[in-house]
């Protein structure tokens with residue numbers, strides 16, 4: 001049996017009617033402090049959102065405020081720039097350390113430990129700078145959604161803050177620019193099996209010897225425990241605000 005065609009007039013009516021349901025949203029886009037790949041991988045997503053009629057505002061730290069002067073980015077985005085108010089702290093130092101570590105073959109466990117410590121410091125400090133800027137937080141109350149890099153845990157705290165203080169129904173969308181590691185896969189509810197899923201930064205492939213699997217299992221456990229630590233750490237941080 002042939003299904004009857006929907007009359008053209010009805011099709012047009014449906015098109016116009018559903019078209020009216022599309023609203024322009026205020027979207028906060030936040031890729032870490034505004035640095036490197038964590039920021040740049042969000043740019044095409046943000047541009048697309050702007051082309052769809054949304055109003056996208058990038059949240060960046062003043063150490064990377066040159067982004068706001070970039071003629072290409074300026075065409076698409078608004079900017080909210082928060083200040084690093086700690087005279088003894090700079091994020092550039094952190095990123096320098098990480099890039100040195102990335103090219104250092106024998107960095108070992110001590111460098112890894114230091115990187116984890118510095119990462120925690122970066123995430124904590126930069127989030128404090130955001131939350132302490134009460135005027136900016138007030139301006140963010142109009143946001144409908146946050147599009148964020150997954151490493152920037154503060155976006156979840158911003159969401160909780162706005163939900164509680166401004167009673168907004170703000171949504172969050174996370175972008176993962178790196179190979180997924182155990183803590184991200186856990187959060188997404190995906191299975192993690194170190195027998196064939198190589199851990200982030202391990203340099204391994206899915207074809208591993210017994211020794212490599214052992215190393216991979218330890219590396220996976222370290223990432224997972226770091227993820228759990230950061231999770232509970234940021235929950236207490238959120239409660240504080």
Ligand SMILES: *[C@@H]1O[C@H](CO)[C@@H](O)[C@H](O)[C@H]1NC(C)=O
Pocket residue numbers: 026055056057078079
């Ligand atoms: C778009 O966002 C900017 C910055 O957050 C804001 O100043 C502006 O009023 C917004 N525009 C609209 C149409 O909501």
Ligand SMILES: *[C@@H]1O[C@H](CO)[C@@H](O)[C@H](O)[C@H]1NC(C)=O
Pocket residue numbers: 207208
């Ligand atoms: C895995 O690696 C071993 C040793 O390098 C090799 O002999 C084997 O063919 C590889 N297996 C696959 C599926 O690539």
